[in-house]
Amino acid sequence: MTAPAIEIDGLTKDYPVGFWRKRMRRSLDNLTLKVEEGEVFGFLGPNGAGKTTTLKLLMGLIFPTAGTARILGRSIDDVEMHRDIGYLPEQPYFYDYLTARELLDYYARFSAYSRAERNERVARFLDLVGLTPAANVQLRKFSKGMLQRAGIAQAILHDPKVIFLDEPMSGLDPVGRREVRDIILDLRTQGRTVFFSTHILSDAEMLCDRVAVLVEGKLQGVGAPEEIVSVDVQGMEILFEASEGRVLPASITERATKIGGRFRIEVPEADLYAALEQLRTCSAKILSVTPVRPTLEDYFLRLVGREKAASHAMEVVTR
Amino acid sequence: MSAMPGIVAINTFREAVRDRVLYNLIFFALMMIGAAILVGQISIGIERLVIINLGLSTISIFGLVMAIFIGVGLVYKEIEKRTLYSVLAKPIHRWEYLAGKYGGLLLTLVVNTSFMTVGLAAALYYVGRPFVQSDASILIAIYFILLELALVTAFALFFSCFSTPMLSTLFTLAIYVTGIFANDIREFGKFTKNPVMEGLTRVIYYVLPNFHNFNVIGAVAHGDSIAFSLVWQNTAYAVVYVTLLLLAASAIFSRRNLK
Numbered sequence: 103m104t105a106p107a108i109e110i111d112g113l114t115k116d117y118p119v120g121f122w123r124k125r126m127r128r129s130l131d132n133l134t135l136k137v138e139e140g141e142v143f144g145f146l147g148p149n150g151a152g153k154t155t156t157l158k159l160l161m162g163l164i165f166p167t168a169g170t171a172r173i174l175g176r177s178i179d180d181v182e183m184h185r186d187i188g189y190l191p192e193q194p195y196f197y198d199y200l201t202a203r204e205l206l207d208y209y210a211r212f213s214a215y216s217r218a219e220r221n222e223r224v225a226r227f228l229d230l231v232g233l234t235p236a237a238n239v240q241l242r243k244f245s246k247g248m249l250q251r252a253g254i255a256q257a258i259l260h261d262p263k264v265i266f267l268d269e270p271m272s273g274l275d276p277v278g279r280r281e282v283r284d285i286i287l288d289l290r291t292q293g294r295t296v297f298f299s300t301h302i303l304s305d306a307e308m309l310c311d312r313v314a315v316l317v318e319g320k321l322q323g324v325g326a327p328e329e330i331v332s333v334d335v336q337g338m339e340i341l342f343e344a345s346e347g348r349v350l351p352a353s354i355t356e357r358a359t360k361i362g363g364r365f366r367i368e369v370p371e372a373d374l375y376a377a378l379e380q381l382r383t384c385s386a387k388i389l390s391v392t393p394v395r396p397t398l399e400d401y402f403l404r405l406v407g408r409e410k411a412a413s414h415a416m417e418v419v420t421r
Numbered sequence: 422m423s424a425m426p427g428i429v430a431i432n433t434f435r436e437a438v439r440d441r442v443l444y445n446l447i448f449f450a451l452m453m454i455g456a457a458i459l460v461g462q463i464s465i466g467i468e469r470l471v472i473i474n475l476g477l478s479t480i481s482i483f484g485l486v487m488a489i490f491i492g493v494g495l496v497y498k499e500i501e502k503r504t505l506y507s508v509l510a511k512p513i514h515r516w517e518y519l520a521g522k523y524g525g526l527l528l529t530l531v532v533n534t535s536f537m538t539v540g541l542a543a544a545l546y547y548v549g550r551p552f553v554q555s556d557a558s559i560l561i562a563i564y565f566i567l568l569e570l571a572l573v574t575a576f577a578l579f580f581s582c583f584s585t586p587m588l589s590t591l592f593t594l595a596i597y598v599t600g601i602f603a604n605d606i607r608e609f610g611k612f613t614k615n616p617v618m619e620g621l622t623r624v625i626y627y628v629l630p631n632f633h634n635f636n637v638i639g640a641v642a643h644g645d646s647i648a649f650s651l652v653w654q655n656t657a658y659a660v661v662y663v664t665l666l667l668l669a670a671s672a673i674f675s676r677r678n679l680k
Contacts, residue, residue, distance in 0.1 A: 194506075208432055
């Protein structure tokens with residue numbers, strides 16, 4: 103049986119705060135989770151939830167207060183394990199005196215490729231992230247999105263088995279986001295494990311086999327995006343066009359929202375047929391009927407709200 | 422032998438070469454040597470002494486400025502700019518990274534000093550004085566300057582592992598100045614006839630680096646020869662001291678949480 107790609111057990115991180123640095127602020131609280139090989143795993147949470155802290159712990163950039171973690175069955179303290187992983191830091195900064203080609207060549211050297219192999223890989227990955235035209239431009243002249251692309255290229259340049267991406271869509275325009283999504287999907291096709299943090303929920307819903315939600319350092323849930331949110335239908339959405347000269351009944355118009363020449367109405371599931379009948383009698387043209395389910399975003403906002411309310415209540419009690 | 426420090430060193434060297442400050446330093450060094458030529462021409466009979474003195478002092482001062490001001494930012498800048506994150510995510514130990522940064526700056530200093538040495542030789546040639554065998558001691562003086570710079574860089578790197586550039590600069594400068602006067606401090610302790618003071622100054626003398634021993638500029642300018650024993654003693658002293666400092670720096674840096 104192969105070890106999970108990522109195995110985190112009770113990972114906790116406290117930071118000293120205050121002038122004397124005697125008080126501790128818990129940034130990550132007893133995080134335990136497993137990511138299997140070949141999964142695309144989304145790590146969700148609002149700003150300050152502890153996502154970057156988790157990634158920095160896994161990369162050995164900071165050290166845990168408690169707990170352990172293993173990547174590909176090897177301790178995160180094992181530097182050799184880094185041959186099999188790739189990492190894109192949040193808002194990456196690189197040596198701005200280097201050109202994109204030089205930067206990738208520099209990182210490729212850590213993988214001990216021959217010069218010919220380095221040249222081939224650098225050219226291939228510059229092309230993959232769309233930076234070939236800017237290959238010989240110094241990074242100080244790069245936009246945020248171009249830096250992000252260079253960062254993604256350096257993270258996957260050495261064909262790592264597990265790739266950690268911290269907010270990979272950050273700073274990218276819609277085309278760039280689409281390209282990064284395609285790269286992640288391509289990595290999944292190749293059987294790589296991708297662990298990426300994001301607060302853009304649509305990306306997570308679109309790409310991830312499973313997601314974990316982190317709020318204020320605590321894990322709130324892990325599962326497939328559709329498992330994480332309730333599958334219960336909250337209501338039915340009807341999109342329709344009113345026919346000319348026909349007056350819609352008040353029970354419909356009171357609840358309907360006009361979008362251009364169309365109307366949108368949301369009704370309880372039990373009232374669907376009654377509403378459709380009313381629309382039919384006034385010759386409205388039904389365009390679509392869609393069940394309304396809570397999105398990952400709804401779930402997310404609910405959790406954040408609950409956590410904030412809990413911490414507020416805690417403050418009131420301790421006062 | 423790991424290739425990792427070499428990869429980092431070459432990149433550190435490349436950074437320094439592409440940094441305009443470095444070019445300015447070379448430019449100013451050449452300016453100073455130009456001034457030495459001028460002074461040499463108006464100092465009848467003592468051109469050799471003036472040019473060697475001024476040239477070697479300029480090489481030493483410019484090297485020190487570079488060693489301190491680039492050295493204190495070596496690690497700090499990379500942490501602040503977070504360029505370090507993607508590097509440490511590669512299969513490289515933190516000590517290898519530190520050794521690479523140190524090696525890169527040392528390489529920069531060697532190249533820079535070499536250019537200035539050529540400038541000094543050109544200045545000596547310019548005043549029309551043929552080279553003699555005793556001029557080889559100029560190269561020994563330059564070698565000692567490089568040893569001194571290696572030591573100062575190690576201190577700057579050591580402080581840069583846990584302190585801000587401003588404080589690291591102050592600490593390194595304080596150690597350098599104290600190290601220059603190490604012999605005087607010890608003599609002062611003996612002079613006081615106070616056992617506590619004597620003990621304290623003796624500790625300072627042995628713990629802090631003795632930069633005084635690296636300065637042979639005056640002797641070389643006067644054409645005195647340098648004892649071979651001083652060459653190997655200074656070499657061994659610098660190697661041991663630098664090794665200890667790099668080990669201490671690695672121990673601190675390996676436990677440091679990067680913000």
